[in-house]
Amino acid sequence: MSTPIVIDTDPGVDDAVAIMLALASPEVEVRAITTVFGNVALESTTANAGRILALCDRADVPVAAGAARPLVHPQRERAQQWHGGDGLGGRASALPAPAAEPEARGAVETMAAVLRASAEPVTLVPIGPLTNVALLLAVHPELTSRITRIVWMGGSLGAGNTSGAAEFNAHCDPEAAHRVLTQADVPVTMVPLDLTLRCPAGPAWLDSLAGAGPRCGELAQVIAHYRAAYRARYGMDAVAVHDAVAVLEAVLPGTLRTTAMPIEVACDLGPARGATVAMPLGPGPSVQVALEADTDAVLTEILERLSRLN
Numbered sequence: 666m667s668t669p670i671v672i673d674t675d676p677g678v679d680d681a682v683a684i685m686l687a688l689a690s691p692e693v694e695v696r697a698i699t700t701v702f703g704n705v706a707l708e709s710t711t712a713n714a715g716r717i718l719a720l721c722d723r724a725d726v727p728v729a730a731g732a733a734r735p736l737v738h739p740q741r742e743r744a745q746q747w748h749g750g751d752g753l754g755g756r757a758s759a760l761p762a763p764a765a766e767p768e769a770r771g772a773v774e775t776m777a778a779v780l781r782a783s784a785e786p787v788t789l790v791p792i793g794p795l796t797n798v799a800l801l802l803a804v805h806p807e808l809t810s811r812i813t814r815i816v817w818m819g820g821s822l823g824a825g826n827t828s829g830a831a832e833f834n835a836h837c838d839p840e841a842a843h844r845v846l847t848q849a850d851v852p853v854t855m856v857p858l859d860l861t862l863r864c865p866a867g868p869a870w871l872d873s874l875a876g877a878g879p880r881c882g883e884l885a886q887v888i889a890h891y892r893a894a895y896r897a898r899y900g901m902d903a904v905a906v907h908d909a910v911a912v913l914e915a916v917l918p919g920t921l922r923t924t925a926m927p928i929e930v931a932c933d934l935g936p937a938r939g940a941t942v943a944m945p946l947g948p949g950p951s952v953q954v955a956l957e958a959d960t961d962a963v964l965t966e967i968l969e970r971l972s973r974l975n
């Protein structure tokens with residue numbers, strides 16, 4: 666029996682890899698894809714989710730649009746420099762158009778409907794800012810027992826990638842991250858930069874992806890701009906597939922090794938805004954922070970699964 670999941674996402678190049686990984690994995694059933702602002706504006710992330718589903722011939726998976734902005738303060742930065750102005754490395758219009766309109770009821774009510782309708786508890790896999798998930802927990806506390814756990818790609822115990830202190834998804838909406846990471850009703854696994862940056866997909870991986878049939882070939886073209894941005898910024902020919910690492914943990918629980926610790930999020934307006942700070946002696950509920958994995962095996966597993974899509 667497969668595990669029901671909802672992916673909450675801001676596609677996003679590595680989001681595209683992550684969504685396709687989930688669609689390629691029989692261990693999970695993607696009950697909905699909900700979208701959020703983040704790498705680019707909500708309108709684009711929503712269209713991109715529909716395009717990725719169309720590429721994979723999965724118009725049966727509903728898409729619902731969520732928050733266009735953070736809970737409290739305006740978003741400080743988008744990430745077009747990594748993901749391209751359209752969010753998919755300039756390739757969005759080369760993908761098939763979305764086969765269906767987004768759900769009229771929106772992301773939060775779509776997640777709620779999935780939770781209510783599912784015979785089994787559902788795993789939520791947010792791979793963008795946590796705005797929609799924070800709203801779900803606030804609006805529908807009666808549904809928390811229907812959520813197995815939240816597996817979030819985001820945060821960092823070390824350096825950030827958007828400021829010196831903050832990872833992008835946390836930086837986009839620190840108040841939402843604080844709301845989700847400091848609650849005790851639903852277990853949270855956080856997949857931070859500390860681990861995802863240790864899983865770089867290099868030229869051999871990218872070449873294999875490009876040669877794995879038409880869908881993976883298209884995905885490789887989507888990645889090309891992101892790859893060039895990594896080369897320009899870090900001088901290395903490899904890309905971090907952050908969001909796919911989190912999805913793999915949802916698909917194969919236990920793939921990543923976690924350490925339990927309370928996490929607090931800096932929500933002041935100073936330079937550390939969005940930092941996710943470990944509070945080992947703190948009183949708060951513990952988050953399972955994924956800090957260790959067999960990183961070669963993670964990349965091999967992701968590639969092997971994506972290759973099944975064709």
Ligand code: BDR
Nearest residue numbers: 677680744792833834907
């Ligand atoms: C996260 O930020 C986004 O740009 C990526 O899609 C990923 O979710 C990595 O910091």
Ligand code: CA
Nearest residue numbers: 677680792793
């Ligand atoms: Ca993302």
